[in-house]
Amino acid sequence: MNYLTRFLWFCSGANFTLLKKAPTDASKYVGIGGTIFFTGILASLSAGYALFTVFQSIWYAVGFGLLWGLMIFNLDRFIVSSMRKEGKVSNEWKMAVPRLVMAVILALVISKPLELKIFEREINRELDKKKIEMLAESKERIAAGFPEVEQLEVQKDSLKSEIDGARLYRDQLQEAYDQERFGVKTSGSSGIVGLGTNAKKKEQQLDAAQRTLDQLQVDHQARIDKIDERLADLTKAKEEEFSKVQPQIDGFDGMAARIDALATISGQSQSVKLANLMIILLFIAVETAPIFVKLISPRGPYDRLLSLAEKKVEVYVDEKTTLLVRESELRLGKC
Incomplete structure (x- = not known):
């Protein structure tokens, strides 16, 4: 018997002494132990990735991943080893149902972080979209908190429009003057060359x-400069407000955000939804496989030896209890 076989027997929760007396059941418990062992490994990887997503620390991820994997391994080992083959299907299913429910819950917990890792690229794209939406919403919300900016922009545009209007009027007069002195015949000119x-x-x-335009440019430009100074102050204040929101948006990639993004992707793509379901079913199948193996397999020599060993303990305890009661009654009778 090699060390690997003994290790897998240990993983299955089997009694070595009894299993050696039932070699026909040895391979069955090797398979059960292997399933439990690899489920623990998957649980470690799953928990490690989940914690790395939260803390961004490889040491925390490795430490917690190993701890979580050992806990799942021990729990699976207990679930399988506590089942008994008594030859009565109804009794076996009564024992199996709560264990199956627990195994399904464990499968769902283990599968979720690995689903996030498998669809990581799609999730990252979805998170980028949401970040862009959040940036736009934040900018609109911050802009709504500074209504003075819009008012100043309107005033600035109005002043520029007045300058442009005066310049346009000056240009029209310039054109009319040029036509008059160069003798260009129009409805507004005489057509005679000369001054x-x-x-x-x-x-x-x-x-x-021209004098009106020059004065208007001087007066309005001074007002425009003051408006620009005020706009610069307000822009700086808006940037400060946005800098408070920016880290929250950049950090929008935690576990809850990724789960929500995966749900969104699954709702938009039938293929992703189907693949997601297949992954969950795969983990459920792996997690419940040892329980179903014990349910569907016939009552073997190991199960009979285990029942005999437990019966011996039960009879021994009953004998000792009966003997203790009689000794106590004898002592009381003598008194």
């Missing part, structure tokens, strides 16, 4: 428009 009376009037109008 005549009409040309001088238009020149005076042009000079007045």
Whole structure:
């Protein structure tokens, strides 16, 4: 008998002494032990990835992963070893149902982090989409808290529009003046070349428009500069507010966010939903396999030897109890 066989027997929770007397059951308990052992390994990997997602620390992940794997291993070992083959199907199913329920719960807990790892790329893309949406919502919310910005922008645009309007009017007068002095015949010009009376009037109008434009540019530019200074202060305040929100958005990749993203992906893609279901069913099958093996397998020599050993203990305890009661009655009778 090699060490691997003994180790797998230990994993199955079997009694070595009794199992050596029933060699025909040895391979069955090797298979059961192997299933329990590899379930523990999968549980370690699952818990390690889950904790690494939360703390981003390889040491925490490895430590907790090993601890969780050992706990699942011990629990599975207890579930299987506590089942008894008594030859009565109804009694066996009564013992198996609560153990099956517990095995299914364990399978769901173990499978979820590994599902997140398998669909990690798709989940990351979904999280990026949500981060972009959160950024847009945050910017809109912060902008709504600074209504003065919009008012100042309107004032600034209004001042620029007035300057543009004065410049446009000056340009129109410039064009009319040029047409008049160069003798271009239009509905508003005489068509005579030279600086005549009409040309001088238009020149005076042009000079007045230019002075108005220059004064307007000086006055409005001073107001625009003040508005720009105020806008710069408000922009800085908005950036400070956004800097408080930015880390929360960047850190939106925890376990709950990934589970929610996986649910969203599953709802959008039938293939992902089906693959997700197959993974869960696979883990349920692996976790419940040892229990079903004990249920469907016939009552073998090991089960009979185990029942005999337990019966011996029961009879021994009954004998000792009866003997103790009689000795006590004799002592009381003598008194």
